[in-house]
Amino acid sequence: MISVEQALAAIVEGLHPTGGEIVPLAAAWRRVTASDIVARLTQPPHDVSAMDGYALRAADGQLGAVLRVVGNAPAGHPWSGRLAGGEALRLFTGSVVPDGADAILLQEDASRTDDRVTVNEAVRPGRHIRRAGQDFRAGDVLVPAGRQLTARDVGLIAAGNHPWVTVHRVPRIALLATGDEIAMPGEPIPPGGIVSSNSHALAALVRAAGGEPMVLPVAADDRDAITRAADAAEGADMLVTTGGASVGEHDLVQDALRARGLTLDFWKIAMRPGKPLMFGRMGRVPLLGLPGNPVSSLVTAILFLVPAIERLAGLAGHPLPVTMATLGEALPANDHRADHLRAHLSAGEDGGLVATAFPRQDSAMLRLLTQSDALIQRPPNAPALAAGAPVPIIRLDTLGL
Amino acid sequence: MISVEQALAAIVEGLHPTGGEIVPLAAAWRRVTASDIVARLTQPPHDVSAMDGYALRAADGQLGAVLRVVGNAPAGHPWSGRLAGGEALRLFTGSVVPDGADAILLQEDASRTDDRVTVNEAVRPGRHIRRAGQDFRAGDVLVPAGRQLTARDVGLIAAGNHPWVTVHRVPRIALLATGDEIAMPGEPIPPGGIVSSNSHALAALVRAAGGEPMVLPVAADDRDAITRAADAAEGADMLVTTGGASVGEHDLVQDALRARGLTLDFWKIAMRPGKPLMFGRMGRVPLLGLPGNPVSSLVTAILFLVPAIERLAGLAGHPLPVTMATLGEALPANDHRADHLRAHLSAGEDGGLVATAFPRQDSAMLRLLTQSDALIQRPPNAPALAAGAPVPIIRLDTLGL
Numbered sequence: 001m002i003s004v005e006q007a008l009a010a011i012v013e014g015l016h017p018t019g020g021e022i023v024p025l026a027a028a029w030r031r032v033t034a035s036d037i038v039a040r041l042t043q044p045p046h047d048v049s050a051m052d053g054y055a056l057r058a059a060d061g062q063l064g065a066v067l068r069v070v071g072n073a074p075a076g077h078p079w080s081g082r083l084a085g086g087e088a089l090r091l092f093t094g095s096v097v098p099d100g101a102d103a104i105l106l107q108e109d110a111s112r113t114d115d116r117v118t119v120n121e122a123v124r125p126g127r128h129i130r131r132a133g134q135d136f137r138a139g140d141v142l143v144p145a146g147r148q149l150t151a152r153d154v155g156l157i158a159a160g161n162h163p164w165v166t167v168h169r170v171p172r173i174a175l176l177a178t179g180d181e182i183a184m185p186g187e188p189i190p191p192g193g194i195v196s197s198n199s200h201a202l203a204a205l206v207r208a209a210g211g212e213p214m215v216l217p218v219a220a221d222d223r224d225a226i227t228r229a230a231d232a233a234e235g236a237d238m239l240v241t242t243g244g245a246s247v248g249e250h251d252l253v254q255d256a257l258r259a260r261g262l263t264l265d266f267w268k269i270a271m272r273p274g275k276p277l278m279f280g281r282m283g284r285v286p287l288l289g290l291p292g293n294p295v296s297s298l299v300t301a302i303l304f305l306v307p308a309i310e311r312l313a314g315l316a317g318h319p320l321p322v323t324m325a326t327l328g329e330a331l332p333a334n335d336h337r338a339d340h341l342r343a344h345l346s347a348g349e350d351g352g353l354v355a356t357a358f359p360r361q362d363s364a365m366l367r368l369l370t371q372s373d374a375l376i377q378r379p380p381n382a383p384a385l386a387a388g389a390p391v392p393i394i395r396l397d398t399l400g401l
Numbered sequence: 402m403i404s405v406e407q408a409l410a411a412i413v414e415g416l417h418p419t420g421g422e423i424v425p426l427a428a429a430w431r432r433v434t435a436s437d438i439v440a441r442l443t444q445p446p447h448d449v450s451a452m453d454g455y456a457l458r459a460a461d462g463q464l465g466a467v468l469r470v471v472g473n474a475p476a477g478h479p480w481s482g483r484l485a486g487g488e489a490l491r492l493f494t495g496s497v498v499p500d501g502a503d504a505i506l507l508q509e510d511a512s513r514t515d516d517r518v519t520v521n522e523a524v525r526p527g528r529h530i531r532r533a534g535q536d537f538r539a540g541d542v543l544v545p546a547g548r549q550l551t552a553r554d555v556g557l558i559a560a561g562n563h564p565w566v567t568v569h570r571v572p573r574i575a576l577l578a579t580g581d582e583i584a585m586p587g588e589p590i591p592p593g594g595i596v597s598s599n600s601h602a603l604a605a606l607v608r609a610a611g612g613e614p615m616v617l618p619v620a621a622d623d624r625d626a627i628t629r630a631a632d633a634a635e636g637a638d639m640l641v642t643t644g645g646a647s648v649g650e651h652d653l654v655q656d657a658l659r660a661r662g663l664t665l666d667f668w669k670i671a672m673r674p675g676k677p678l679m680f681g682r683m684g685r686v687p688l689l690g691l692p693g694n695p696v697s698s699l700v701t702a703i704l705f706l707v708p709a710i711e712r713l714a715g716l717a718g719h720p721l722p723v724t725m726a727t728l729g730e731a732l733p734a735n736d737h738r739a740d741h742l743r744a745h746l747s748a749g750e751d752g753g754l755v756a757t758a759f760p761r762q763d764s765a766m767l768r769l770l771t772q773s774d775a776l777i778q779r780p781p782n783a784p785a786l787a788a789g790a791p792v793p794i795i796r797l798d799t800l801g802l
Binding site: 025026028029030041043044045046050073074075076077078093094095096130134135136142143148149150151152153154155156157158159160161162163164179180181182184185186187189190191192193194195196197198200201202203204205207208215221292293294298321322323324350351352353362364365366367369370372390392396398399400401 | 537549554606694724
């Protein structure tokens, strides 16, 4: 058996980011840049005023001075002249500071009568002027390749004058559920059958991770049905199977897919919930085999499939972020398998997070998993912990997972 | 001036969730439920085995006993008979436990020869049996109304046998940027003009918050242009304006929209960056006026627009979650305005978060905002803080904002 860390490293190493495509900026949010995005202009393009007021020569801005107002320059309507001694130009936040001026008299520090303005507070040279290029200069890298674009990034790219962005193609993730007992919601349920939940939950998780799901028809527990369904995954960037057979999970799936060229890298991981897992390749398509049990399927997807999709999408493929919380109730020592305890979060007295594991950790209880705010990480052979001890957690509540 | 908290409370109070619509389960991720979702079946529907092995009567499961295997019941293929004394049924994880049986002999605790199986480890009654309804029962509320659906919820709803879900309609948020100096990326830039970044950043932020943006044509700084553009917002669930005029932000927008029935609730908030802000209603459409400065526009959008959209989408409209971090560098005392310092996060020695404010907090520096992982909250009149002090932060790095 290999560790969770070894398994994830092997998966991510076996994956390559998708190619690039051009998308309009309006569709670029959450996409991952495939190249550096370089500013096409300088921002601000000229020295501009940071406040409403008057541009003048600093030497003219002594307390009590009276200047002649030679013009009015709203933002977007620059004044084209050159400011001479004894002159002032009315301007506003964002207005271009005219040639000859090197100070701003604030509106609230000025009295205006017709075309005369009186200085009620001495100016300081350069103050309230935003210099050309203060935010960025043409040629600066605004956003590096390999970044998942936030709303703020989208604004910055717009300001850099890019209507289009080159991003990695959204990875297509084919999802294959197998099992004679599986029905789709709303369809007739066979005797002893259950309604499929894995492919629906995984399809949503694929979206949360930045991929596009492709839900393949449910395959019955026989070789032909499984190979037929898997053939449909040829155009995908990854094939994810869940469950696989009644006799030893994955056995039938492995058998069937070997006929299609499946090679397996590994398939046993020292973790709970979640064994067995398999990772390999069917022709050019990477394959990740998740357990059939819904809780195990989702927890292993959170630990392995999310980073795998992020890697395919052009990111690093790091594990989900781990934060620290305080333990709400004591935990016993752990055995040799890494454990991931379903837990709820609350706010402690100091405003920090308190994580309390649910008393029942049965891997068949999907409802309990949906009520969990976090997974408490328990490394192999972790010692018993008292309430109040710091523990690493993976937050589920903020990720749409 | 009113406080940030008062402003948000007034905004959220003035908003009502959109009506419901039916969407396929495959499109339900991140949508907000408009009604309780009730289980249509019991899960598991029968007592099922939690392991691969044999079903038998507990009384027959003594060490060394030899039982006759009367059948084979893979998951999805229940055995219809009634198990008698001295009999065992081969079954697998998820298989229905037959009538008459009340114990499971694990596969690894059994030796099989033809139709005989020997008990190598005494069984315990009920052990390894998942009782009917252990996860949920028909009629249980699986997901309450008003919940934003996670991937896990989607799986649970599928398991509850729902192919369709009733959710709140995605709020349509009209975005109106005004200003003679504004050009769209890639289009000719007027003299003294800048490229619009606000509406692009806000459109992405609207998506991040669960809304659908509608970017209105940029309106020049005149009344007619602004009223024409605002008319296009009639079908929207909210109109968001940015900037508004060179002479006193919003003045021209207020003037123009008053002719269309604008009523204002408030417009000055004791905060930085971000004044002035306005909130009101134009006919039946709520209106939120954000500052024109890109950093102020985004920070106020994070504080007010995100909760507003969440409220329209059917959620509570709470402020973004605040977590605690340790201060990386000392901060001076704050004045009477709530401040939101752009900061980067790093990991402390104990694994906790360390937040360090950027030395320059100029509200014209959009690039710096995109490099911020968090906003450090500084309440009005907050005292100076030493490095290492706990501070409340709003994380930006995990929200797609």
